[in-house]
Amino acid sequence: MGESYHRGRFVDDADAQVSIRSKAVNYGLGCFGGIRAYWNEACEELFVFRLDDHIERLYESAHILGLTPPVDRATATAAVLELLRRNGARSDHYVRPLIFVDSDELSPTLTDVPIGLSLYCQPLGKYFADESLHACVSSWRRVSDNAIPARAKPTGAYLNSALARAEARRNGFDEAIFLTGDGSVSEGSAAHLFLVRRGELISPPSTEDNLDGITRRSLIELARSEPLSWTVSERRISRTELYVADEVFLCGTAAELTPVTRIDHRGVGSGRVGERTTALGERFRAVARGHDDAWHHWLSPVWNPR
Secondary structure, eight states, X not given: OOEEEXXXXXXXXXXXXXXXXXXXXXXXXXXXXXXXXXXXXXTTEEEEETHHHXXXXXXXXXXXHTOOOSSOHHHHHHHHHHXXXXXXXXXXXXXXXXXXXXXXXXXXXXXXXXXXXXXXXXXXXXXXXXXXXXXXXXXXXXXOTTTSOGGGOBGGGHHHHHHHHHHHHHTTOSEEEEEOTTSBEEEESSSEEEEEETTEEEEOOTTTTOOOOHHHHHHHHHHHSTTTOOOEEEOOOBHHHHHHOSEEEEEETTTEEEEEEEETTEEOTTSSOOHHHHHHHHHHHHHHTTOOGGGGXXXXXXXXXX
């Protein structure tokens, strides 16, 4: 049992509770984030990956929903680092920040209500058990940004993700791929999608009803920079492009970079993990673990703050 941050203070995990009457439980009123921290054995340091960007996105999400967080960004950022220290984190960890409507009243309202901030952490290695995934295009469509804003990472919207993933698992697949309401590729059930075709790395933009992903943005920047220097396009992707892609992979804070080698019972490219997927995955892991000084501005050390 560890500690969590709840309602302005650090408490035992067992004491970080909300009522069964909570609006957050009954209606999913809130938004959340996911933050990775990577252990570097050589220097015995835990690096939180792009912490400032994650807190910024969390607070932007709250702003979209019309919620005012109870503390400022600097306080939330400091709380993440202190949470990891209090839990003695000396391995790869995941941090979940949650801003929620902290009210037990009956109606589903976002206005004139108290707002809470909670944080918890846990050790986390690989998110997916397999080295590569078999995916399907889901019969469920990605919820529109004009219905429930995906950019805000709202808690209630992940019922959409759960339905798609459950359908995929029941049909013998590992993961689902969402289409938008008009039939273009959006993302995985809870991860962004990239494909490689004719030497070009391609990903749907965040305007395709998907999250403004921090890992996605990081991979684009790393792919365009030396030593890779690849051509990267952000554009709409049709369903059938998935079937003729040379490589496909999913990415996200939890998923990191996970190859997809079959889609809808069709092999992707050679049916094996592709060279560019492998190269970009290795590049990302080196940067996230602090092995490249040029990208240390993305990292927040936990045990020896700069």
